[in-house]
Amino acid sequence: MQLQFAMDTLTTEAALELAAAAAPHVDILELGTPLIKSAGLSAVTAIKQAHPDKIVFADLKTMDAGELEADIAFAAGADLVTVLGTAGDSTIAGAVKAAEKHGKGIVVDLIGVPDKAARAKQVVALGAAFVEMHAGLDEQAEEGFTFSTLLDDGKASGVPFSVAGGISVATIASVQDAGATIAVAGSAIYSAPDVGEAAAALRAAIREG
């Protein structure tokens, strides 16, 4: 299972600092939606230039203009770009068209989708590389939130999936056990006193092979 670090910060400088500390321990560097909204796609270019050996993930959460938004993110240096599962099929198909043009991939973020397993099958049939079983920061803060539902949805989907939603050292093994190909961790790394150590601890909790 691969490890993805979601950098939910607001400036390119802060992201470069986080990435430098975590990069030795992670496979994928994600520019979070607030970072891209705040700093623009030049942040994607800066991270790719600093870490050409890493997969760079632009969390655009596109809802419309799929082909155009994905195209500009790939041109800026992204390897993977997100489109929302709640978007229409034509938006997802448009983003997939841009990914094919650049030889890159689209990830469909299933945040807010009621039946994640069913939508996952549909969007992979449309050409998405994989789906993200995701509970956002607001949903995580809601009363009664249960992380395990994401794992059940992933297992039921039958397609390649990542999981995001407050993953920690205590829960990452369960994500691997559920069959996820990628675990996404944000606050468990960027909020830690030592970012490199936190990333290394998550990596150490993933079984090899």
Ligand SMILES: O=C(CO)[C@H](O)[C@H](O)COP(=O)(O)O
């Ligand atoms: O996409 C996001 C919020 O919409 C986050 O980046 C994702 O949820 C991972 O962060 P955390 O581990 O803090 O939940």
